[in-house]
Amino acid sequence: MVGIFSLVTGWPGPSGFGSSSTAEQVTQGIDGTNLTAIITGGASGIGLETSRVLALRGVHVIIGVRNVKAANEAKKTILTEIETARVDVLELDLCSIRSIRAFADNFIALNLHLNILINNAGIMFCPFQLSQDGIEVQFATNHIGHFLLTELLLDKMKNTVKTTGIQGRIVNLSSIAHTHCYKNGIRFDHINAKDGYNDKRAYGQSKLANILHANELSRRLQEEGVNVTVNSVHPGLIMTPLFRHSAVLMRGGDDLLRGPPPTAEGSHREILCRLQ
Ligand SMILES: NC(=O)c1ccc[n+]([C@@H]2O[C@H](COP(=O)([O-])OP(=O)(O)OC[C@H]3O[C@@H](n4cnc5c(N)ncnc54)[C@H](OP(=O)(O)O)[C@@H]3O)[C@@H](O)[C@H]2O)c1
Structure with missing residues (x-):
């Protein structure tokens, strides 16, 4: 965990890396050729750079996206730089429970291992809107969608650990904005209410949920003796x-x-x- 001073200055933490370290530096020397990773929202921003660098290290990357055309463009860009990259695109709209279930089914049908799940996709500060399932859209996309996706893929991850003996990793992209939440934390009784909605606090609420999800899942997996770590990260600004x-x-x-x-x-x- 990097403190606010280190975050701003880039000063390295105990790992030797800090907020100014690049993904390439952090993964230098790692051979990921026997790993498969799913990255949600992997065609833009942080997700795209994560996809590129994991592919550079030999990881088979599955990009889960709602905009398949943009993802195919991203895949083309990665392949131009890394000819040997293994990148596949699967449609995923985290705002739709039906789409999440279809994505999980489609991934499982590929019969691949799943070593790494990066719950990266996100939206921020949106005007009030409900998803097609009737859930406030930031909470639906940032938290509920990833929560369900993780649940649907957990057995696959556990089986992968059993078969390969390699530790599994789940990473939730959260944010320091989780501290800027509603007064009493998550509005459990008013998640979908337009009344009192605040776009910034709703984002903070969804990012707090990302952290709570990671903490509780991590606790349960440890209790079960499953070798899958679950962490949430603030990626910087x-x-x-x-x-x-x-x-x-x-x-x-x-x-x-x-x-x-x-x-x-x-x-x-x-x-x-x-x-x-
Ligand atoms: N950038 C920062 O400074 C910062 C700071 C703290 C935390 N974070 C977190 O880091 C993560 C990545 O953010 P970013 O900065 O890389 O943002 P970004 O460039 O906007 O990327 C977000 C990705 O999420 C996808 N997405 C949005 N709604 C989706 C949905 N319903 N279904 C599937 N995919 C969806 C977007 O797809 P489309 O292209 O189709 O919209 C896009 O690919 C987010 O969780 C964010 O909260 C970022």
Whole structure:
């Protein structure tokens, strides 16, 4: 865990890495050729860079996305750089319970191992909206969708550990914004209420849920003696299309980075590299 001082200065933590370390530096020398990873939202921002670097280390990467066209473009970009990359795209809309179930079925039908699940996709500061299942959209996408996905893939992960003897990893992309929640934490009785909705606090609430999910799942798996770790991370502040609903942050980040603001069509890798 990197404190706020280290986060801003990039000062390395006990691992020797800090907020200014790149994914390539952190994974230097790791051979991932016998690993398979699912990355949700792996065609944009942090997810795209994660997909690229895992593929660079030989990991078979499955990108779960709602925008299959964008993901195929991302796959093409990765393959241009890394000819041997193993990257597949599967449709996944985390805002739809039906889509999540279909994704899990489709993945299981591929008959692959599953060593790593990175619950990365997310939306931030959206105006009030309900998902097609009637759940507030930030809570649905950031938490409920990943919670269900993890549940549906857990047996696959446990079987992979049994068969391969390799430790499984689940990572939830949370945020320091989990501290900026509603007054009494998660509004369990009003998750889907428009009344009192605050776009920032709703994001914080969903990110708090990501952490609680990771903590409790980790506790249960340890109790069960299953060799799968579950962690949540705050990835730092990185200008990506995540900020599309916040003109102020977009402008602030733009000044900070001295470059054009990111768009969904922009070069996400370039955006990430500006901070590295
Ligand atoms: N960037 C930061 O500074 C920062 C800080 C703290 C935490 N985080 C967390 O890091 C994670 C990645 O964020 P990012 O900055 O890389 O954002 P990003 O570039 O906007 O990427 C988010 C990804 O999530 C996907 N997504 C959104 N809704 C989805 C849905 N219903 N179903 C499937 N995929 C969906 C997006 O797909 P589309 O392209 O189709 O929209 C996109 O690929 C998020 O969980 C975010 O909360 C980021």
